[in-house]
Amino acid sequence: MRTPQAAALTALALLAAACGGTEGGGAPAGGGTFTYALPADPGVLDPSMGVLNVTNTTLSLAYDTLVSATADGKIVPGLAEKWTVEPDKVTFTLRKGATCSDGAPVMPSDVAASLNDITDPDTKSPIYGVLVPTGMKADADDAAGTVTLSTPKPFSFILETGRSFYVVCGKGAKDHSLLARATYGSGPYKLTEAVPGDHYTFKVRREYTWGPSGGTAKDAPETVVVKIVPNEQTAANLLVAGTINGATIYGPDRARLEATPGMGKKVIPSGNGQFFYHQGDDRPGHDPAVRKALTQAIDLKELAGIASSGTGRPATGLVLDPRPCPGDTITGHVPAFDAAAAAAALDAAGWRAGADGIRVKDGKRLTLRYLYATTRGSGVQAAAEYLAAAWRKAGVEVKLNGVIDTKLSESLNTTQDWDVVWLPIGVTLPSQLVGFMSGPAAPKGANFAHMANDRYESLVAKATEVPAAEGCAQWREAESALFENADLVPVVENTVLLASKGATYEQVAGLFLPTTIRLTQ
Known part of the structure; x- marks a missing residue:
């Protein structure tokens, strides 16, 4: 045993x-x-x-x-x-x-x-x-x-x-x-x-x-x-x-x-470079308006070049080629770069700039602990620094935490000591994403980001019960629902x-x- x-x-x-x-x-x-x-x-x-x-x-x-x-x-x-x-x-x-x-x-x-x-x-x-x-x-x-x-x-x-x-x-x-x-x-x-x-x-x-x-x-x-x-x-x-x-x-x-x-x-190709927001009840990312504003504050095209050291290409989906359900699930579904709109959205969500420029709500500073693996190359480190600089301009305090893979796993699932994580996922079937994107939250399940996207879950439930080809339209729509809700932000399709x-x-x-x-x- x-x-x-x-x-x-x-x-x-x-x-x-x-x-x-x-x-x-x-x-x-x-x-x-x-x-x-x-x-x-x-x-x-x-x-x-x-x-x-x-x-x-x-x-x-x-x-x-x-x-x-x-x-x-x-x-x-x-x-x-x-x-x-x-x-x-x-x-x-x-x-x-x-x-x-x-x-x-x-x-x-x-x-x-x-x-x-x-x-x-x-x-x-x-x-x-x-x-x-x-x-x-x-x-x-x-x-x-x-x-x-x-x-x-x-x-x-x-x-x-x-x-x-x-x-x-x-x-x-x-x-x-x-x-x-x-x-x-x-x-x-x-x-x-x-x-x-x-x-x-x-x-x-x-x-x-x-x-x-x-x-x-x-x-x-x-x-x-x-x-x-x-x-x-x-x-x-x-x-x-x-x-x-x-x-x-x-x-x-x-x-x-x-x-x-x-x-x-x-x-x-080697899967996407992307980041997730922690959506736990006590996290800034619990509010979808905050997630979307933080995403709008980033020039994702510029970030893609930095994260991939210029070797990546535009991401079109979360599943590796050859995909059982071909198609672009990303274009038009991710909040576009607009620093002014991001600032206005954070204001509307109650996060107002304090004396030192860092936004505050109910006496709590808008702080993001950004987690990433140091074993993924210099581009990921540079991407972390770029994100920190962009979010600081938007009035966010950013604490960078670069760790090795095993410590990343521990932080994701045991200590839960993060607010944003750079986490490439490469899967060969859309069904392999479901445990990460829904269901019991870590440490009880694989849902490390504490996601709860009703539209995604509804579409997946329908797609799962029909033969793969028949459900492809719903699998694609479910993926897009994740991006529209800023549950995760696809940045670049990496190559190796x-x-x-x-x-x-x-x-x-x-x-x-x-x-x-x-x-x-």
Whole structure:
């Protein structure tokens, strides 16, 4: 049995790159070691608690999902070779011959246990209600080789849920205490050494032949090392020197790497740069008029260039491409920049300038504690300083609080010590946003910003119960309702550089396709 843990409910988990791969010269070389730089330690490696992107990037080397997706969004077999879909359930037939890293066969009961562990209230899994819909359960038939995922009522993306959770198998399925610093998955790599804060070493499983689209481990590197490199400039230097083989680069070092001969590179979208207002009863952001005024005080176009270091592009939605519901949900739905209107709105809301220029209401100063992750590059730091300066002009006292990812999670969900947070979210389905944007507020749920948008919730309720294509208009309208209410403010669609040297690899939504990793001569 697992010891209950406090859920680390942070949307940072879902910060992810869209599909992309590196391109490099040279013929594939067998054996050897592929080393990848990760900006932060992945922490506990239990897949049911995998909320941080750095955790899931690491786990993707060792674990499989029931189904996978191609670059154009098509669902393809994973551990499941076929499936039948009904409005409120999907039955997967598992392929034969897949084995766990400890040699045990992968059974439907392993899949069911993995899903039901996530949904168990004692687990307090942060991906329940986000990647796995509320109320879902799994039933296995080991004799028939099938597992059925079902929901209490129709759910539009029920098939796609099969790509949203990792299957734990073998001994790990029976004792989750083994998962903190070890892996028990059916993926092509097995963790053999964990040195927190420094590196994680994986060894290949040559017997792996059941990857998506026929992927095997036949030509994969013998060893993969995930090296913790918090400083992006250091990671770039290690790439140039050939000390590491891959890294995802967000900041200004991109230009240097793109100009480096022999460097494999591909620029891909990586989710939005955006900020949220805390809407708790005692917060300035509880008042929608204040949220809209604070948004009007910002030149979002200028902020976009600063936050992305000039490498971003206009954001058009919250879901990563390829979107199941294409369309622009942002344009025309975000309060436009108007400093005079912002000032007038704050006056009307009762926040009047004091002797020192800071606005006051009922004896309380208009103070915003602005929270952001220092691991997201220099652009995010510069964006924080820009926002602070703009809001100070509007009569707001701003206190900047830059922290590492794990402290950000703690502040969001435990101490709740923030008023505005810069928090990129990258999801592949609109349903994955619902737990963050509605429902129980943190620390009881994933709704870290204490949102309560009735229109959003009503539209989502209608969209969820019809097949995905039929509900797309309502999913799009629901997203726009968030922006109109200034619940969150989309600023820019970020891009990242997938860089490599002496190797090639592919990632989808920030996760490795590990059978694509190749060393090159």
